[in-house]
Amino acid sequence: MKAPAIFEFFRRLAEANPAPETELAYVNDYTLLVAVVLSAQATDIGVNKATKRLFETVTTPEAMVALGEEGLRAHIRTIGLFNTKAKNVIALSEALIREHGGQVPADRDALERLPGVGRKTANVVMNTAFGAETFAVDTHIFRVCNRTGLAPGKTVLAVERGLEKRVPKPFRLGAHHWLILHGRYVCKARRPECWRCPLADLCRFNPKTLA
DNA sequence: ATCCCGAGGG
DNA sequence: CCCTCTGGAT
16 A cells, blocks of 8 residues: 555544544553453453453552452453463563562563563553554454555564554554554454445455455 | 463354 | 454463
């Protein structure tokens, strides 16, 4: 996709959603980090449902450690991969207390060293909590970038590099949430709703564009 | 490449 | 039944 089309691509997404935000529920940096870890291969709605009660009493790594793995497991049993996630969140909380004074580090590499936190999760936290212009390539963004031709790539890292090179300055901060929301509600995995897509004429996947 | 793994939708 | 959901560790 050419530069002018890319600018128009994001201009329309920005027009439709002037203040893009995460749909994950959280109350501080720590709970955001936990929510993002829990969101792996799970829906935001499902995660919010489970954290609704959890975050009423647990909003710090100290409180999470006190709750314990078994206690946490009881809260997140309705989320996929709950066993691994419970283990990781407790270990991650212990690491925050031990190595970062109980605070969430505003550093991509430090975040990635935490148990259960990979590149994607670290990029989300950097963008959402600390306002960094990072591009967390998840299942939605990978799909949207390849379908539309915005930033094609065989791996998530290749797509991330493509976004870093192509997303225009004014849209870099919001790009992550614009792309994910577009993928979630319009450019869906199963049945993409091209007929109501504001980007259809810019997209190489849209049948009308191909015709 | 494989495992983890429940809820919701079609 | 099948697929998908803001992945990460081995």
